[in-house]
Amino acid sequence: MSEDGWVIEAENLTKYYDMGEVEVQALRGVSFKIKRGEVVSIMGPSGSGKSTLMNILGCLDIPTDGEYILDGENVSHLTDDDLSDIRNRKVGFVFQSFMLLPRITALQNVILPLRYAGAHKIKDKAKAALEAVGLGDRMDHRPNELSGGQQQRVAVARALVTNPSILMADEPTGNLDSKSGEEIMELLLKLNRDSGMTLIIVTHSPDVAAQTGRVLRLRDGLLEGGV
Amino acid sequence: MNLWQHFIESLESVLANKLRSSLTILGIVIGVASVISMLAIGQGATASVTASIQSVGSNLLFVSQGGGQGVVNPKPLTLLDANALVDPTNAPDVLAAVGTLQSRATITASGTSTSASVVATTADYATVKSLTMQDGEFITNTEVSGRSASVVLGSGIADSLFGTEAGLVGQTVRIQNQPFKVVGVLKSLGGGGLGSQDNQVIIPLTTAQVRLIRRGDTNRIDQILVQATSAGSVAAAQEEVTNILRGRHQTRVGSDDFNILTQQDLLSTATSVTGTLTLLLGGIGAISLVVGGIGIMNIMLVSVTERTREIGLRKALGAHKWDIRLQFLMESSVLSIFGGLIGVAVAAGISRVIANIAASSNTAINPVIGLDSVLLATLFSAAVGLFFGIYPANRASNLEPVEALRYE
Numbered sequence: 001m002s003e004d005g006w007v008i009e010a011e012n013l014t015k016y017y018d019m020g021e022v023e024v025q026a027l028r029g030v031s032f033k034i035k036r037g038e039v040v041s042i043m044g045p046s047g048s049g050k051s052t053l054m055n056i057l058g059c060l061d062i063p064t065d066g067e068y069i070l071d072g073e074n075v076s077h078l079t080d081d082d083l084s085d086i087r088n089r090k091v092g093f094v095f096q097s098f099m100l101l102p103r104i105t106a107l108q109n110v111i112l113p114l115r116y117a118g119a120h121k122i123k124d125k126a127k128a129a130l131e132a133v134g135l136g137d138r139m140d141h142r143p144n145e146l147s148g149g150q151q152q153r154v155a156v157a158r159a160l161v162t163n164p165s166i167l168m169a170d171e172p173t174g175n176l177d178s179k180s181g182e183e184i185m186e187l188l189l190k191l192n193r194d195s196g197m198t199l200i201i202v203t204h205s206p207d208v209a210a211q212t213g214r215v216l217r218l219r220d221g222l223l224e225g226g227v
Numbered sequence: 228m229n230l231w232q233h234f235i236e237s238l239e240s241v242l243a244n245k246l247r248s249s250l251t252i253l254g255i256v257i258g259v260a261s262v263i264s265m266l267a268i269g270q271g272a273t274a275s276v277t278a279s280i281q282s283v284g285s286n287l288l289f290v291s292q293g294g295g296q297g298v299v300n301p302k303p304l305t306l307l308d309a310n311a312l313v314d315p316t317n318a319p320d321v322l323a324a325v326g327t328l329q330s331r332a333t334i335t336a337s338g339t340s341t342s343a344s345v346v347a348t349t350a351d352y353a354t355v356k357s358l359t360m361q362d363g364e365f366i367t368n369t370e371v372s373g374r375s376a377s378v379v380l381g382s383g384i385a386d387s388l389f390g391t392e393a394g395l396v397g398q399t400v401r402i403q404n405q406p407f408k409v410v411g412v413l414k415s416l417g418g419g420g421l422g423s424q425d426n427q428v429i430i431p432l433t434t435a436q437v438r439l440i441r442r443g444d445t446n447r448i449d450q451i452l453v454q455a456t457s458a459g460s461v462a463a464a465q466e467e468v469t470n471i472l473r474g475r476h477q478t479r480v481g482s483d484d485f486n487i488l489t490q491q492d493l494l495s496t497a498t499s500v501t502g503t504l505t506l507l508l509g510g511i512g513a514i515s516l517v518v519g520g521i522g523i524m525n526i527m528l529v530s531v532t533e534r535t536r537e538i539g540l541r542k543a544l545g546a547h548k549w550d551i552r553l554q555f556l557m558e559s560s561v562l563s564i565f566g567g568l569i570g571v572a573v574a575a576g577i578s579r580v581i582a583n584i585a586a587s588s589n590t591a592i593n594p595v596i597g598l599d600s601v602l603l604a605t606l607f608s609a610a611v612g613l614f615f616g617i618y619p620a621n622r623a624s625n626l627e628p629v630e631a632l633r634y635e
Binding site: 055058061084085093101112 | 239240536537540546
């Protein structure tokens with residue numbers, strides 16, 4: 001745990017993609033910090049480097065240059081397997097398309113990250129997480145037996161079951177009708193209020209962004225306003 | 228994740244695609260079943276050939292005319308040679324020696340005719356070859372010295388001529404149109420291929436010499452069957468027979484005009500032939516096993532592509548490369564081990580069918596499914612699953628999570 005209250009410290013994050021002859025500059029030096037317990041949204045048009053930034057913040061990718069310190073750990077130069085561990089311990093993901101495994105029950109889906117963590121009492125933890133998102137009575141249903149909103153709740157439960165440092169949500173309401181979308185946003189904000197979990201939401205929707213404490217706007221690989 | 232959880236997950240995923248999994252397994256089933264059943268048939272054939280050779284007696288030597296190149300003035304084997312071999316002083320290890328003439332002939336009885344091998348010999352032949360009668364008597368020495376037209380029928384010949392093996396004593400059969408009286412019927416010895424004893428008829432040697440099988444010299448015979456005192460004294464008997472015949476034929480050293488073949492020689496030739504055959508059959512089976520393995524690899528590659536997003540998700544949730552690799556290796560192994568187990572069962576069925584077919588065509592092959600061949604095939608199939616799973620599993624584990632999550 002970092003002592004000074006910053007859960008994310010990004011310093012001059014740069015990402016180049018080598019596409020054969022041309023080099024695409026997805027991020028051209030982005031620096032910012034996020035406090036523990038903050039709710040931040042990342043906005044920007046397509047091609048602004050939004051996804052790249054999200055991948056780096058979620059430890060799915062490493063920056064070409066710059067430093068990224070997540071919860072006091074410098075993760076800029078880790079190997080694939082070390083990044084897997086970091087993701088497992090410190091990052092919870094909520095995806096636009098839910099990304100639940102269709103063959104297994106909601107409970108089993110939530111258990112999955114705990115398995116990779118080698119945790120104990122995984123069933124109890126997963127049940128608690130599902131109850132926290134209001135799906136205590138739907139644990140043994142498969143994803144295709146659940147509504148879109150319910151599936152996304154399962155995904156949220158899966159993200160928070162490992163008690164991560166940050167929760168990354170990539171267009172969490174993108175595939176949902178407006179009512180379910182609002183419910184998911186309420187759920188995420190409630191989790192933030194109740195347990196102080198840092199929330200980072202990548203979104204196109206101004207409505208969603210308006211509910212967050214701070215908006216990072218990206219354009220052409222740079223932060224607008226240079227925050 | 229521990230191995231057991233990986234195993235459960237791979238079972239779930241194999242069961243999720245039942246048709247595809249069963250078709251993939253089928254390839255391995257065919258491979259394993261063919262390896263095991265081919266090996267079983269090969270071993271069964273070896274056992275059957277060995278048994279039929281040994282049923283003749285393991286203490287026999289076959290002396291026949293012939294020999295190496297450059298034999299000067301070769302002499303034929305004669306009845307006198309045969310008699311000279313029974314000599315307690317010079318050949319203490321020889322128990323008995325009988326001369327035979329052999330030929331094929333057409334045998335007719337009540338309008339039916341068949342072709343059989345005719346063995347012309349003396350009364351000792353029955354003891355030397357340990358033949359037993361199921362009806363009547365074997366040829367006696369009186370019949371031999373009297374040149375009587377008597378015949379002993381093999382059970383197979385009796386069957387094909389009369390449709391029965393009982394009550395034939397006193398009947399008349401014609402061998403090359405000459406009438407012979409049936410004095411006995413041999414008990415069936417079974418065993419096919421090499422020297423089936425059931426399709427022969429036996430007549431007195433003297434009768435054959437004057438009426439049926441004429442050789443230039445009236446005393447000339449085709450083969451001398453020598454019975455050693457025991458299976459252990461075969462080598463000594465061979466030595467003694469060689470010395471006696473060399474003396475009688477006055478051949479130069481190193482250029483004998485006769486050949487001595489022991490049961491052991493026959494046995495080792497036969498086992499080496501059937502061994503090669505078994506290897507060949509097993510090899511053909513192994514090829515289909517490899518083809519089955521390629522089927523597994525193919526389906527695993529499809530599976531990796533289909534589940535790219537799943538792999539990306541698992542990595543995002545903290546799966547190491549090794550976790551992903553193990554998951555897919557486990558799946559391919561589950562497929563191939565299932566295939567292997569079913570294949571063993573199928574092989575047992577195939578062997579039974581083959582045994583029945585063989586039995587109905589009078590060649591007794593008892594396919595032997597040994598524990599070794601079962602272990603070999605199942606381990607081999609598991610290895611095939613692992614080997615052909617490695618490439619797809621590596622491909623899966625090396626997917627970049629970012630790319631995999633974005634994959635549509």
